[in-house]
Amino acid sequence: MERLDPDKLSVEFRTGVTSEEPVIGRKYTLTHSDETGELYLTIGLDYAVDQISWMRDEVLAEWVPHEETPFLQVYVYVDGANDSFVSEIRDKIFRRELPLALEAIRYGDRYFFEVHPKLDQAPIWIYFGSKDPDYNSFEYWGTPADYA
Amino acid sequence: MERLDPDKLSVEFRTGVTSEEPVIGRKYTLTHSDETGELYLTIGLDYAVDQISWMRDEVLAEWVPHEETPFLQVYVYVDGANDSFVSEIRDKIFRRELPLALEAIRYGDRYFFEVHPKLDQAPIWIYFGSKDPDYNSFEYWGTPADYA
Numbered sequence A, B: 001m002e003r004l005d006p007d008k009l010s011v012e013f014r015t016g017v018t019s020e021e022p023v024i025g026r027k028y029t030l031t032h033s034d035e036t037g038e039l040y041l042t043i044g045l046d047y048a049v050d051q052i053s054w055m056r057d058e059v060l061a062e063w064v065p066h067e068e069t070p071f072l073q074v075y076v077y078v079d080g081a082n083d084s085f086v087s088e089i090r091d092k093i094f095r096r097e098l099p100l101a102l103e104a105i106r107y108g109d110r111y112f113f114e115v116h117p118k119l120d121q122a123p124i125w126i127y128f129g130s131k132d133p134d135y136n137s138f139e140y141w142g143t144p145a146d147y148a
Helices: A084-108 A110-115 A117-121 B084-108 B110-115 B117-121
Strands: A009-013 A027-032 A039-044 A059-064 A071-077 A124-129 A137-140 B009-013 B027-032 B039-044 B059-064 B071-077 B124-129 B137-140
Touching: A009 A084, A027 A084, A039 A084, A059 A084, A071 A084, A084 A110, A084 A124, A110 A117, B009 B084, B027 B084, B039 B084, B059 B084, B071 B084, B084 B110, B084 B124, B110 B117
Parallel strands: A009 A039, A071 A124, B009 B039, B071 B124
Antiparallel strands: A027 A039, A027 A059, A059 A071, A124 A137, B027 B039, B027 B059, B059 B071, B124 B137
16 A cells, blocks of 8 residues: 655645544545645534645545444545546545555544544545446445555 | 526525525535436535535535625535536636526525615626636626526
8 A cells, every 4th residue: 555655645624623623523535646646634613625636636524423332424526527437546546545644634633533532443434426326335444544 | 599498497595694694604505406407505604514425516605705795705616527618618617607606596595685785786796716826716707696
């Protein structure tokens, strides 16, 4: 697995979010540049729709309340161009890049995990969103600690 | 201007939003099918990122607090394919389709405007989001009453 280069990660905290709070409502928008390999993480109360490109190759994540401990729900948009071959390729690329994306979120928001150590053990659920049932899925991908 | 055909508009209210509440935090995601001309309006506390296609031709809107009366902030993503010609075309298409989109939001959420008649006079500000300064702009587009 490709490892995160912290020098290539930029993090932006938007209005209403600090490095510590809130948990519920905290949303991550992770985008990247194919050219430079730079990663851009925006942490806010909303997804950074201004950062989501026409490629829709961003990774979105948010903390969702669940019994005693919230879980981290991650969302990727698998479809493209109404074409199942494109969905197949995008599905493969997301699966290859998601470990790095999770590492970027875990590292980019590391002070938050220091303040909320329980959340390092929270489940990560990834929703691969597709109209094609072959690619539409909801999967357990470990915990943030696995990507620390 | 093309007029809204109410039979071609589907409206979905998501968790946390009713036809009356809330004002602040209420978000609209409007998408469409080029093939059928159907419009899909999702009203929720978040943008419906699952409804935003790789084309990024959706219209997003939300109520933003401002002094005595909130305003409706609308957002469209002008860029595509890192190409200023594509941005020029997309900008033109959005400008052509926005009156219909605003009519769809106003009609789709009509009970909300009945309960909050002041909001029919609220300003609508449209943010055309682009990295190209020629297309990046923030413009006043009247009030919801203009699209009723």
